[in-house]
Amino acid sequence: MSEKKSKAIRSILFIFPYPSGTAASQRFRFEQYLDFLPENGLQYQLAPFMDEETWKILYKPGNTWKKIKGIGKGFLRRIGLLFSVHKYDFVFIHREATPVGPPFIEWIIAKVFRKRIIFDFDDAIWLPNTSENNSIIAGIKWHQKTKSICQWAWKISAGNKYLADFAKSSRKADKSEEKSVIVNPTTIDTKNLHNRLKEQNTDSFVIGWTGTHSTIGYLESLLPVLKKLEEDYSFTFLVISDRKPDFNLKSLQYIPWTKATEANDLLRMNVGVMPLRDDQWSRGKCGFKALQYMSLGIPALASPVGVNADIIQHGTDGFLCSEPQEWIDCIKLLIHDVELRTTMGFIARQKIDKIYSVTGNQNNFICLFQTQN
CATH class of the missing domain: 3.40.50.2000 (Glycogen Phosphorylase B;)
Structure with a gap:
């Protein structure tokens, strides 16, 4: 034996x-x-x-x-x-x-x-x-x-x-x-669930967020940024959640979260966002939204709070944004540069496979x- x-x-x-x-x-x-x-x-x-x-x-x-x-x-x-x-x-x-x-x-x-x-x-x-x-x-x-x-x-x-x-x-x-x-x-299970890479395109641009109703309040800090971008750009702001947000945004599109379509719905995004408040509760978070985006080759833009600063290498596999203008500048850069989105997404996926899979x-x-x- x-x-x-x-x-x-x-x-x-x-x-x-x-x-x-x-x-x-x-x-x-x-x-x-x-x-x-x-x-x-x-x-x-x-x-x-x-x-x-x-x-x-x-x-x-x-x-x-x-x-x-x-x-x-x-x-x-x-x-x-x-x-x-x-x-x-x-x-x-x-x-x-x-x-x-x-x-x-x-x-x-x-x-x-x-x-x-x-x-x-x-x-x-x-x-x-x-x-x-x-x-x-x-x-x-x-x-x-x-x-x-x-x-x-x-x-x-x-x-x-x-x-x-x-x-x-x-x-x-x-x-x-x-x-x-x-x-x-x-x-992240990169073999059975998050097992594909986003194919970036030039015909549309989707900024995405996923989470439960308990975390949807974090998006309020991003509303002025999205409204400012709506003045000059045509894009979709996709929210995947268990509850539809009450946001006055012309770019808003809501999809109810389901386990069966989770990965496919995330793949609609060109970039994913994760704004946070800098407080004790947020510092305890484990960066799950950013990990989900990155596992699918989707560049993540997140507040540099807690573990987010460890997960994302700014300018390489995503962006860390503190002030509204930083969010605007980084999103604009990714809107215009398809190749940058593709490269960032590929590097992000490699990191997930190595450390967070x-x-x-x-x-x-x-x-x-x-x-x-």
Whole structure:
């Protein structure tokens, strides 16, 4: 028997908020690595908090009692899950075990069952950032639990250095604890999903943005830029989201986001934008929009906030823009220069393949479950 086959199979329990295959955070943080686990001697079980019915209404106005009922059912599932935790070698917790209240599930797993917790997060979730549609739970969200989970976790998978620094500051100040905090970037599946390159053209120009209703407010800073450009240029401003924005723009085109057409819809863009405010929450973001654009050979224009400045090399594979005039100048340059768009897009795709793809980051992810450093 080979050495690989003789190794004992280890098991992982994945605990996460939303139904499998729904939320981008889950899909691009760990779900797209699941197929690699068995070949590395790892079997797994998935345990979402929320069911499909609750997920479909969660971010819609109203339906308060249905939301409360769905969250209540989720708590019952979590309590029931505790009876099987003893069977697993590792417990991978993405963001939190429950969306509200203190981290009692995490405490039981760490302190009672003494399981090795891998805690994964990709936003500054220790900061209040509750949607106005769910303000009912704002007071019981218990954001401070992030620090506690960092203290109890065996390893921490942080989406960028800013998040990793928070995790390290939450743990004991010794070298062994710091080494257990691993920067695990959000990645793109460049083989099965984002597996084509944009063919730039001269007959039209599309500036694009994709995201959820919770991030659409970042586009407000870009509206004066787009209105100024509309005075001299004919272009389309494409928004792909779960909700149509209320923008007074003659260039606006809206497409509802769907998982099935995600890549094809992105390929309508000639360039993609990612404006951000420079605040603590934005510094915790993992640059996912820019990564999506770049993976398809679409030049990204982004605010130089947080990890964006690491992902994009200004003038080579995209542009970093702070002031309105910088946005205008860079967009104008790309409108006129098809060859520049093509070259930038090609270089961007190469970077994604090397650093921010599933295959490029596979070993880094698998290392989360290695017991020897």
